[in-house]
Amino acid sequence: MNRGCLSPASRIRIAADVHRHSTSDDDSGCVLEEYSWVPSGIKPDMVHMYFACLPEDKIPYVNSVGEKWRTRQLQYQLPPQDSDPRYCGKLSAEEETELTHFEAERKKDCLGRGVIKQLPYDSKRRHCHQVCQKKTFCQHNDIYMR
Structure with missing residues (x-):
């Protein structure tokens, strides 16, 4: 069965299985300790x-192939x-100044973070096949990323 067609209860069970089969040997239950990175907010x-929704080898468990990827x-x-110069x-002084300016502009204009939101359950399977533009929504496995 396809993940996009699962009921909310099934998706919760999948999430519980992911947690149960984690490679972390810390049983604290803290999600922040299981992964090397988690989406903010x-x-x-x-989480x-x-x-x-990710392939197993892309999940960033601590000290895993997903973390290295x-x-x-x-x-x-x-x-x-x-x-960083x-x-x-x-680099000449002028080139260092240009690099510093480039980095400041890039941070201001291009290094935004995605927003993850859960979609309401919908039994129809939908796929997004378009490139997302800034501040638009894309759907992937019932999770919005903005």
Whole structure:
């Protein structure tokens, strides 16, 4: 059965299974200790539902292949030489100023964070096949990302 067609009760069970089968050996129950990163602004049960939508090798459990994958993705998307002159070799004073200005503008205009919200249950399966524009909603497995 497809995750997009599951009832809310089934999705909660999936989230509970993800938690039960975690690779974390800390039984504190704190969701922040199980993962190396969690989306900001959502409750712990929603964190489990969010990660249940990802392939197992992309879930950022602490010390897992998913954590390493996320680190590689961040380094690819935000390479250090794009924000820190120390990683650029020899730059002139003018080039350092330009890099500093570029980094400030990028942080201001381009480094927003997505917002995760749960969709109301809908028995119809829908897919988004469009590239999302800034401040628009995209649907993926019954979770909105803005």
